[in-house]
Amino acid sequence: MTKPILMAFCALAAATTFARAQGERQRDPAKTEVWKPVPVTVATPKDAAPSDAVVLFDGTDLSAWEAEQGGNARWTVADGAFTVVPGSKGIRTKKRFCDIQLHIEWRSPAKTQGFDGQNRGNSGIFLQELYELQVLDSYGNPTYSNGQAASIYKQAIPLVNASRAPGEWQEYDVIWKAPRFSEGGGLASPARITVLHNGVLVQDGTIVSGKTEYIGAPSYSPHGCAPIYLQDHDSKVSFRNVWVREL
Amino acid sequence: MTKPILMAFCALAAATTFARAQGERQRDPAKTEVWKPVPVTVATPKDAAPSDAVVLFDGTDLSAWEAEQGGNARWTVADGAFTVVPGSKGIRTKKRFCDIQLHIEWRSPAKTQGFDGQNRGNSGIFLQELYELQVLDSYGNPTYSNGQAASIYKQAIPLVNASRAPGEWQEYDVIWKAPRFSEGGGLASPARITVLHNGVLVQDGTIVSGKTEYIGAPSYSPHGCAPIYLQDHDSKVSFRNVWVREL
Amino acid sequence: MTKPILMAFCALAAATTFARAQGERQRDPAKTEVWKPVPVTVATPKDAAPSDAVVLFDGTDLSAWEAEQGGNARWTVADGAFTVVPGSKGIRTKKRFCDIQLHIEWRSPAKTQGFDGQNRGNSGIFLQELYELQVLDSYGNPTYSNGQAASIYKQAIPLVNASRAPGEWQEYDVIWKAPRFSEGGGLASPARITVLHNGVLVQDGTIVSGKTEYIGAPSYSPHGCAPIYLQDHDSKVSFRNVWVREL
Amino acid sequence: MTKPILMAFCALAAATTFARAQGERQRDPAKTEVWKPVPVTVATPKDAAPSDAVVLFDGTDLSAWEAEQGGNARWTVADGAFTVVPGSKGIRTKKRFCDIQLHIEWRSPAKTQGFDGQNRGNSGIFLQELYELQVLDSYGNPTYSNGQAASIYKQAIPLVNASRAPGEWQEYDVIWKAPRFSEGGGLASPARITVLHNGVLVQDGTIVSGKTEYIGAPSYSPHGCAPIYLQDHDSKVSFRNVWVREL
Numbered sequence: 001m002t003k004p005i006l007m008a009f010c011a012l013a014a015a016t017t018f019a020r021a022q023g024e025r026q027r028d029p030a031k032t033e034v035w036k037p038v039p040v041t042v043a044t045p046k047d048a049a050p051s052d053a054v055v056l057f058d059g060t061d062l063s064a065w066e067a068e069q070g071g072n073a074r075w076t077v078a079d080g081a082f083t084v085v086p087g088s089k090g091i092r093t094k095k096r097f098c099d100i101q102l103h104i105e106w107r108s109p110a111k112t113q114g115f116d117g118q119n120r121g122n123s124g125i126f127l128q129e130l131y132e133l134q135v136l137d138s139y140g141n142p143t144y145s146n147g148q149a150a151s152i153y154k155q156a157i158p159l160v161n162a163s164r165a166p167g168e169w170q171e172y173d174v175i176w177k178a179p180r181f182s183e184g185g186g187l188a189s190p191a192r193i194t195v196l197h198n199g200v201l202v203q204d205g206t207i208v209s210g211k212t213e214y215i216g217a218p219s220y221s222p223h224g225c226a227p228i229y230l231q232d233h234d235s236k237v238s239f240r241n242v243w244v245r246e247l
Numbered sequence: 248m249t250k251p252i253l254m255a256f257c258a259l260a261a262a263t264t265f266a267r268a269q270g271e272r273q274r275d276p277a278k279t280e281v282w283k284p285v286p287v288t289v290a291t292p293k294d295a296a297p298s299d300a301v302v303l304f305d306g307t308d309l310s311a312w313e314a315e316q317g318g319n320a321r322w323t324v325a326d327g328a329f330t331v332v333p334g335s336k337g338i339r340t341k342k343r344f345c346d347i348q349l350h351i352e353w354r355s356p357a358k359t360q361g362f363d364g365q366n367r368g369n370s371g372i373f374l375q376e377l378y379e380l381q382v383l384d385s386y387g388n389p390t391y392s393n394g395q396a397a398s399i400y401k402q403a404i405p406l407v408n409a410s411r412a413p414g415e416w417q418e419y420d421v422i423w424k425a426p427r428f429s430e431g432g433g434l435a436s437p438a439r440i441t442v443l444h445n446g447v448l449v450q451d452g453t454i455v456s457g458k459t460e461y462i463g464a465p466s467y468s469p470h471g472c473a474p475i476y477l478q479d480h481d482s483k484v485s486f487r488n489v490w491v492r493e494l
Numbered sequence: 495m496t497k498p499i500l501m502a503f504c505a506l507a508a509a510t511t512f513a514r515a516q517g518e519r520q521r522d523p524a525k526t527e528v529w530k531p532v533p534v535t536v537a538t539p540k541d542a543a544p545s546d547a548v549v550l551f552d553g554t555d556l557s558a559w560e561a562e563q564g565g566n567a568r569w570t571v572a573d574g575a576f577t578v579v580p581g582s583k584g585i586r587t588k589k590r591f592c593d594i595q596l597h598i599e600w601r602s603p604a605k606t607q608g609f610d611g612q613n614r615g616n617s618g619i620f621l622q623e624l625y626e627l628q629v630l631d632s633y634g635n636p637t638y639s640n641g642q643a644a645s646i647y648k649q650a651i652p653l654v655n656a657s658r659a660p661g662e663w664q665e666y667d668v669i670w671k672a673p674r675f676s677e678g679g680g681l682a683s684p685a686r687i688t689v690l691h692n693g694v695l696v697q698d699g700t701i702v703s704g705k706t707e708y709i710g711a712p713s714y715s716p717h718g719c720a721p722i723y724l725q726d727h728d729s730k731v732s733f734r735n736v737w738v739r740e741l
Numbered sequence: 742m743t744k745p746i747l748m749a750f751c752a753l754a755a756a757t758t759f760a761r762a763q764g765e766r767q768r769d770p771a772k773t774e775v776w777k778p779v780p781v782t783v784a785t786p787k788d789a790a791p792s793d794a795v796v797l798f799d800g801t802d803l804s805a806w807e808a809e810q811g812g813n814a815r816w817t818v819a820d821g822a823f824t825v826v827p828g829s830k831g832i833r834t835k836k837r838f839c840d841i842q843l844h845i846e847w848r849s850p851a852k853t854q855g856f857d858g859q860n861r862g863n864s865g866i867f868l869q870e871l872y873e874l875q876v877l878d879s880y881g882n883p884t885y886s887n888g889q890a891a892s893i894y895k896q897a898i899p900l901v902n903a904s905r906a907p908g909e910w911q912e913y914d915v916i917w918k919a920p921r922f923s924e925g926g927g928l929a930s931p932a933r934i935t936v937l938h939n940g941v942l943v944q945d946g947t948i949v950s951g952k953t954e955y956i957g958a959p960s961y962s963p964h965g966c967a968p969i970y971l972q973d974h975d976s977k978v979s980f981r982n983v984w985v986r987e988l
Contacts, residue, residue: 028956029956032956033885033887033895034680034886034887034895034898035885035886036677036886037677037886037898038883038886039899039900039902041901041902041904042901042902042903042941044903044905044940044941050903050940050941052901101941142779144776145431145775146431146432146773146774147774152433154773155433156429156431157431157433157778158780159988160783160793161779162785163782163785173940175935184392184404185393185528186402186404186454186456190434190437190454194916196914197785198791199785199791200986201842201916201986204916206433207433209433209434209437210457213773215768215769215770215772216466216772217466218466219463220456221464245941247942247945274709274710275709276709279640279648279709280640280641280648281639281648281651281926282638283639283925285636285655286639286642286651286652286654287654287655288654288655288657291657291691291692291693297656297692297693297694299654348694391527391529392533393527401528404528404531405533406741407533407535407546408532408536409538410535410538422688422695431775431778441669441688443667445538446538446544446667447536447538448595451741461523461526462521462523463525464526492694494653494698640926646927649927649928650923650927651923651925651927676897676898678887678897678898679887680893680896680897680898680947680950681950700927701928703928703960703961704950704958704960704961710960711951711961712960712961713958713959713960714950714958
């Protein structure tokens with residue numbers, strides 16, 4: 001007798017239909033599509049700043065910078081780069097920044113004779129004027145590890161030494177998270193920094209212990225957004241293609 | 248006629264069987280049961296230390312402690328508690344600790360006349376000898392917020408003031424995570440502290456900025472496990488029921 | 495001739511004076527005192543809820559709760575405690591919560607004969623209705639480790655088994671951080687939970703992987719603040735002294 | 742008479758000398774120099790893989806890869822790039838990875854006519870075979886935000902849309918932190934991902950919620966190191982300059 005089988009099919013079909021209806025609700029891939037917000041479009045031309053960047057040096061002038069002691073930045077500009085004038089003191093951006101992505105290219109002098117350790121191609125990029133990402137010619141130039149290129153000066157040794165030879169352009173791509181302070185002035189979260197040096201990860205969400213100190217231990221004091229400062233350390237270090245994206 | 252209903256049941260049963268076969272693979276609750284490891288059993292008698300605790304004071308003597316200046320701890324023991332002897336200096340545990348759960352009860356002197364602010368019922372619990380959880384009579388006794396009871400001294404204000412009156416016993420339940428340092432001496436992760444004061448959350452995974460400083464900003468220097476230190480701050484503060492569980 | 499020496503001394507003295515003046519500025523302990531904000535005062539009576547708590551059960555009635563299926567909570571109230579009525583389904587708070595400190599006391603039935611594993615003294619505290627902190631008689635009652643008392647059910651084994659005997663009151667002190675979701679519905683930060691079981695740390699900032707599942711892997715879907723839900727799992731588990739502080 | 746004054750000066754000078762001696766100890770910059778460990782040197786030639794990288798494609802062959810279904814990877818290699826063969830299924834690395842820095846360049850087909858949304862230039866980079874960083878032609882090609890280029894598919898929208906036009910080479914620089922699981926199988930820490938798309942930060946330490954799902958919510962199950970998998974999604978997407986550095 002075929003009837004029971006037919007009916008069984010009927011019932012099965014019914015059960016299947018029910019399951020499918022339920023399944024369609026649970027298994028609809030559209031349910032996990034999120035259409036809003038739509039990320040802002042940013043143009044990313046090869047070898048140029050992204051369209052949403054604050055360009056801090058476009059190859060022509062230092063109008064985005066001022067001298068450490070006030071007044072115009074007096075470093076030299078030539079051939080699409082700018083260069084430290086030893087003795088002129090550091091320069092800082094007119095604009096203040098907190099969390100940023102920073103791209104900066106730098107070159108230490110090709111002539112290294114007579115200069116060693118911390119005296120060879122030394123400069124520094126101070127985030128928020130206080131926290132130094134070291135610039136140094138660390139190509140076959142021994143110094144203390146927490147003072148070599150791409151160190152957080154006297155705080156954090158880079159994961160590897162990704163330095164290129166003196167006279168060659170090098171790149172830092174930096175993700176900087178400013179420290180946060182509580183209403184009472186306590187440290188709510190320390191600064192953190194990630195750095196690619198010539199495309200290689202050298203600082204990986206490194207915790208910054210406090211403001212950079214030449215002598216003694218780093219510590220924090222509450223502050224707000226602040227300029228990026230470049231150091232005059234008596235070496236004719238050059239910079240180019242400097243831009244920042246505020247995060 | 249009952250037959251169709253019966254047959255429908257048959258069909259349903261068939262569908263169910265198929266679904267169950269598939270379901271048994273995907274839907275077996277036993278698949279997410281984890282039987283190993285089996286947590287160690289800890290006895291938790293009411294008003295006594297857990298069975299796995301290092302008891303630092305059981306009401307009778309200070310044998311787990313030594314004087315700050317060396318030698319036996321010279322604070323007084325009476326009535327199941329021990330009390331600061333002003334001028335005798337602090338005491339510290341003979342044992343060293345890193346990450347811990349700490350339970351400690353304390354009582355500031357009932358007599359407060361003539362003592363105000365930081366002079367009223369002042370002591371301190373220094374984790375790893377460096378990081379102070381403040382002990383102070385903060386019951387209607389104004390002082391700077393980052394120096395009141397349950398503050399991380401001069402670093403972090405407690406979320407609320409959960410203080411009891413002077414002369415009453417109070418409790419701190421502390422979860423302490425020691426700072427970590429990288430091979431190069433940098434700060435890999437800062438210390439963190441959670442504190443319940445009389446059962447109320449007052450420090451909530453607070454980041455400690457460095458060692459406690461009376462003057463100036465806190466900073467970190469690499470160190471290992473270290474004693475718990477109790478401060479003599481010229482107040483006859485008492486303690487009892489002190490135990491630690493190493494995490 | 496002594497004059498030059500004298501003048502040198504004069505100069506030194508002047509320099510010293512200047513340095514001291516500067517030092518007094520730098521070394522003033524008042525500089526690191528923070529007087530604002532002043533933490534709110536919370537009364538913390540022994541064995542009672544803190545004055546700023548939302549009391550969810552004060553020993554008399556279940557007015558802060560409703561039945562899972564709607565309507566009044568139908569669990570029984572007696573002797574300052576309330577007890578699951580097996581078969582009546584769970585109950586949930588009328589109020590919704592996000593980040594909280596929760597204190598809750600519970601007691602599994604003294605009579606355990608005939609009940610084993612997950613059938614002995616089983617209930618559960620679901621934070622935000624989704625994330626279960628297990629309640630179970632785990633006193634000499636083997637079950638899967640990620641399903642015993644103080645586990646995050648099928649996600650996280652407690653650090654130790656701090657269970658008291660059936661029929662005895664037990665305590666959970668919980669710090670709950672709700673999960674955060676990004677505007678696009680992604681997980682910005684997972685929920686985290688810290689639990690003291692009878693005063694002993696058993697969950698230590700544990701990351702919650704998603705909503706509790708009996709079968710299959712936990713996952714997150716965006717949601718907001720939500721009630722605390724207590725489970726009816728066919729065991730006459732009792733509760734008392736239930737309070738919440740919103741963080 | 743000048744003598745007393747002179748003696749006062751002498752005393753002052755002595756005190757100064759003492760302070761200076763002490764200061765020299767405390768203020769020695771060498772004390773915060775760390776010379777060990779010395780970071781490994783990594784050569785970073787312009788437009789080539791770092792010297793310590795595992796090169797997964799050097800322009801010539803797919804020997805580092807195998808077909809999803811086993812056997813040799815059957816995608817085509819030409820002009821220093823390799824290209825999806827639609828219908829051939831995905832390919833995965835023979836080597837397994839956990840925490841990595843990944844550099845990969847990709848190009849979606851220049852011809853876009855007739856292809857829209859998820860059908861235009863679709864592929865995907867699955868870290869540890871489970872977690873998809875989306876590859877899609879998102880240049881003026883609307884789709885759901887959590888499914889566009891540089892999204893963590895159906896989990897995390899990129900911060901910005903940094904896409905270049907179809908037919909142009911694009912770059913992903915990825916920092917991938919594998920999820921960690923506890924001994925009991927719970928999630929100890931979720932996976933995290935940072936991505937630069939054409940040099941622009943698009944994922945910033947994003948928490949990954951679980952394995953990528955087309956339907957339903959992502960969840961975690963314990964696993965170890967695993968291959969990188971590239972998806973065949975019926976689009977002739979090309980790849981080149983693929984390398985990994987193990988972190």
